[in-house]
Amino acid sequence: MNSHSILLVDDEHSIVELMQIVLEKEGFTDIDNASSAEEALAACRVKEYDLIVLDVMMPGRSGIEAAPFLRELTDAPILFLTARTSDFDKLTGFAVGGDDYITKPFNPMEVVARIRSQLRRYTHAKRLAAGQSGQSTRLQQQTVYDYGRFQVNAEAGELIVEGETVSCPALVFQLLLFLCENPNRIFSKSELYEQVWGVDAFNDDNTVMVHIHRIRERIEADPSNPQFIVNVRGLGYKLIQPKAKGIEKR
Template identity: 65%
Template sequence: MKGAKILIVDDERSIVEIMETVLRKEGFTDIDTVYDGEAALTACAHKRYDIVLLDVMMPGKSGLEICPFIRQTTNAPILFLTARMSDFDKLSGFAVGGDDYITKPFNPLEVVARMQAQLKRYLQVMPQLQPQSQSEDQRTADRYDFGRFQVDASEGTLTVDGSISHCPALVFQLLLFFCKHPNRIFNKRELYERIWGEEMYNDDNTVMVHIHRVRERIERDPSRPEYLVNVRGMGYKLTSPKGVDRSDS
């Protein structure tokens, strides 16, 4: 994890310097820093990062504007930094591909802790970043085929209708969790605690946004899901579309 490639994007140079200093003290050495959206896009086009710390409000292109373009080149976690604190702002960040949302002012050590948590999840669900050998039986056991889409846990890939679908780390982890537990119902709190690894405190919007992001990738019509369905009053489950008695959310 200490060898992770990190990109910090913020127009406030003092914040960039503080975060770089703290990260280096924590043992991270491969850190790039840029100060605007265009430079961030150029950096991501030339290097594969394991995590991106991205400011929202910057001159020129904002973090919200460039995030979808960064998502086209990487599935790595993207953590937004912003002074905007409303629920709408947070949902906007998740909707464009962010994995976490940190409001200013912040404690740099807390940011590092959240980055480490995201990296841990990312490396767990993207095993191709960690060289390893597997038998064919092991690889087969790590593949989940639902007809229209297939999930390969060992390669960290989602294939939909024969084409690879780019999938952010947390979205992939949520989908993989459902694949490992087909036809089982999980409520929002259970999902949050299983995937995010912490207790949920009156914030079910995060789960709902990520459920929608999974559906955008695997469903023919995300507004009428056939695979990742809502069981009214109980939660969500991943199932075969054949014979599903669903109650859409």
């Protein structure tokens, strides 16, 4: 059985019922549902969820409009579920705090795979942030990737930019950490998605692009002219490591 709590938000009862049946068959037992953005917000005020599946088109406030308010209540991954398929819609979803974007009609098992991947990353990031790696924090050796302008503490789950701690959503941190672990190597968008999200890319190049943008907003002095994470045209992205910097064990 799976102890993760999931909130399904969709005004189409048939979709909620289908997802609940599939998730229960896959071992998820703590599943709540809501049929509107208002119900979802109310639910998040009284319960801490590990993941939210959020429909975009609903009566009243849309999922896109509700996402920023949900982000004030929870840092749980948000998977948008929608019939809208344009790149602009996907980018908008990521911009307001979404972590993944699934279009209707969908394969329920694909949704389950993405949910498992998001939960795995989210749980790991929470443990890092809490210092729960199975040992006492005092005795734990920490790995810090030093890039001069910024440092990434792998065990503490911290991003430090010019001496200041910068908040970093779980998947943004996981992507940055992966790049820090593999400096000066070029990765395609599909490779990054599969390494960090843990499932096949499913044509989700935009997911990686938006998360790269989120990283640049945090670590680059000028995100429009990046010096650390660069785009190698036609190949992908790489993180450039300054010659005098590297990995430090603490």
